Amino acid sequence: MAQAEMRRMREILKILRRTYPEAHCSLDHGTPFQLLVATILSAQCTDARVNLVTPALFKRFGTAEKLARADIREIEKLVRTTGFFRSKAQALKESATAIVRDHGGELPRDLETLTKLRGVGRKTANVILGNAFGVPGIVVDTHVKRLAFRLGFTRSTSPAEIEQQLMKVVPVGDWTDLGHLLISHGRELCTARRARCEECPVAHLCPKTGVAGIHRT
Numbered sequence: 001m002a003q004a005e006m007r008r009m010r011e012i013l014k015i016l017r018r019t020y021p022e023a024h025c026s027l028d029h030g031t032p033f034q035l036l037v038a039t040i041l042s043a044q045c046t047d048a049r050v051n052l053v054t055p056a057l058f059k060r061f062g063t064a065e066k067l068a069r070a071d072i073r074e075i076e077k078l079v080r081t082t083g084f085f086r087s088k089a090q091a092l093k094e095s096a097t098a099i100v101r102d103h104g105g106e107l108p109r110d111l112e113t114l115t116k117l118r119g120v121g122r123k124t125a126n127v128i129l130g131n132a133f134g135v136p137g138i139v140v141d142t143h144v145k146r147l148a149f150r151l152g153f154t155r156s157t158s159p160a161e162i163e164q165q166l167m168k169v170v171p172v173g174d175w176t177d178l179g180h181l182l183i184s185h186g187r188e189l190c191t192a193r194r195a196r197c198e199e200c201p202v203a204h205l206c207p208k209t210g211v212a213g214i215h216r217t
Contacts, residue, residue, distance in 0.1 A: 002168065005153065009169045012151065012202045016181040019201050020188075023180040025131040028054060032107045032132035033064050033099070039127045040091055040119040045082040053082055064105050067096035091119030109133050122160065130176030138163050138170065139179035143186030150190060152207040 016023075026047040027038040037057065041050045057078045061067040067075070075089040082088060095117040099105060107128065108114050114125040126137030140148075140159040144166075148154045154165045170178050189196045195211045197203045 005169045008205055009153070010171070012205050013170075013174055013178065013181065015201050015205075016185055017177070020181055020184040023177070023184040025127065025180065026183075027051065027127075029132075030058070031062075032128060033096075034058055034062065035128055035132050036095065036107060036117075036120070036124070037067070037092055039124045040095070041079055041082045041088055043088070043119075044084065050082060053079055064096040064099040064107075067092060068100045070096075088119070094118040095120065107132070109135065111137070122163065126163075126176075126179075130179070136172050136175035138166050138175045139183075140166075141179070141183065142192070143183045144179055146192060147182045147186050147190055150195065150206065150209050150211060151202075152209050155209075 025035070027035060027042060028051045029035040029038050034054070038050050038054050041053065057075075060078065061070050061075070070093060072089055072093055075092060076085050079085045079088055079092070098117055099107060103113075108117075109129070111122065111125045111129060114120050114128060115122060120128075123139055123141060126139045129135035129137045130139070138144075140163050145157075145159060145162055148162050148166060153169060154162045156162050156165065166178065167175070185202075186192075189200050195208065197206075197208060197211065200206070
């Protein structure tokens with residue numbers, strides 16, 4: 001069964017790569033630290049909204065050193081439209097301070113150390129590792145969680161469990177791409193509101209778990 005699931009996943013990945021050849025991290029950033037900032041801001045906020053906010057933020061506080069010294073009220077003002085701006089501003093300042101104090105201003109390159117920073121869970125750490133440092137990691141956001149369930153690779157609702165289950169059927173070298181591809185597919189066709197199975201290029205490989213109960217328009 002495990003071998004069959006691995007073959008099915010490889011075929012799904014092959015098709016999704018053809019379908020979304022430009023799939024990539026959609027958070028604009030110039031450095032690993034800026035990706036950390038953008039990913040923290042993306043919690044319960046769209047990447048598009050974050051990308052509207054970060055140019056001004058990065059122009060003012062584009063490094064860990066500058067953000068660590070920043071006035072918290074100015075950070076709050078700059079990130080207000082991303083939602084939960086007070087807690088996000090505090091997380092940004094505390095993380096920047098820890099990076100300067102404990103890591104010489106350089107972002108750590110391992111998951112365990114990254115997740116010790118405020119506002120950084122496994123999802124954020126894997127985004128940074130995969131996209132800034134080329135370290136394979138599976139990002140389980142709302143799209144990946146939904147598609148992993150519909151595709152029949154998990155029945156869990158726990159992101160940590162889903163990550164572990166996907167690691168068993170996805171080759172290590174594809175871990176980072178998996179997130180990009182499933183997120184693209186989740187935005188374009190397999191949305192939360194409607195699974196457009198009639199247009200889906202991997203419909204023949206998908207058990208469509210839970211799709212029957214989705215409201216269709």
